[in-house]
Amino acid sequence: KAGVTQTPRYLIKTRGQQVTLSCSPISGHRSVSWYQQTPGQGLQFLFEYFSETQRNKGNFPGRFSGRQFSNSRSEMNVSTLELGDSALYLCASSAVTPGQGHGYTFGSGTRLTVV
Amino acid sequence: GIQVEQSPPDLILQEGANSTLRCNFSDSVNNLQWFHQNPWGQLINLFYIPSGTKQNGRLSATTVATERYSLLYISSSQTTDSGVYFCAPWGYKLSFGAGTTVTVRA
Numbered sequence: 001k002a003g004v005t006q007t008p009r010y011l012i013k014t015r016g017q018q019v020t021l022s023c024s025p026i027s028g029h030r031s032v033s034w035y036q037q038t039p040g041q042g043l044q045f046l047f048e049y050f051s052e053t054q055r056n057k058g059n060f061p062g063r064f065s066g067r068q069f070s071n072s073r074s075e076m077n078v079s080t081l082e083l084g085d086s087a088l089y090l091c092a093s094s095a096v097t098p099g100q101g102h103g104y105t106f107g108s109g110t111r112l113t114v115v
Numbered sequence: 116g117i118q119v120e121q122s123p124p125d126l127i128l129q130e131g132a133n134s135t136l137r138c139n140f141s142d143s144v145n146n147l148q149w150f151h152q153n154p155w156g157q158l159i160n161l162f163y164i165p166s167g168t169k170q171n172g173r174l175s176a177t178t179v180a181t182e183r184y185s186l187l188y189i190s191s192s193q194t195t196d197s198g199v200y201f202c203a204p205w206g207y208k209l210s211f212g213a214g215t216t217v218t219v220r221a
Binding site: 092 | 146
């Protein structure tokens with residue numbers, strides 16, 4: 001079956017702009033999580049959605065938001081982009097409620113560069 | 116949140132060598148995964164291993180949850196094993212450490 005699909009793969013934006021990233025989980029997976037990876041901070045948790053509801057949120061400013069649709073596809077949005085938002089954004093999906101014996105599968109990521 | 120410490124931070128191997136990567140975590144967890152991040156950035160799931168031992172080809176992993184550590188063994192390393200290895204215990208989210216950067220030289 002198809003894996004986790006993230007689009008676009010690469011993106012260049014200007015400071016102050018906003019951006020929307022998309023993630024399609026593995027078919028049948030209902031949990032989608034987002035992570036940011038930077039050289040300085042490593043991999044950090046942004047938020048997690050399950051059945052269209054945000055269940056958990058990391059320690060990021062309100063400029064970072066997300067949503068999940070009824071087909072489990074998820075989008076994350078970053079408004080008023082800053083240079084420090086340049087990062088690899090990774091999406092992970094999980095079959096059922098995390099902790100019930102199923103692991104996470106990651107997509108290939110979206111590499112965002114803010115100039 | 117759960118703190119994760121991985122050692123060593125960097126590992127240089129000659130092709131064919133064996134190695135062990137270690138992951139210590141601060142709290143009891145019921146779930147843990149090992150990932151390999153390839154040069155393009157994708158995190159590839161190696162093992163879902165909350166406890167016990169699993170093997171997959173040249174790789175194997177052991178988690179001793181009661182002692183809060185996990186080990187990843189790489190045997191007969193190949194250049195394609197190069198990359199960053201992350202251990203990620205999880206509760207409501209994956210907790211990542213800094214990883215171990217492995218370089219395998221031909």
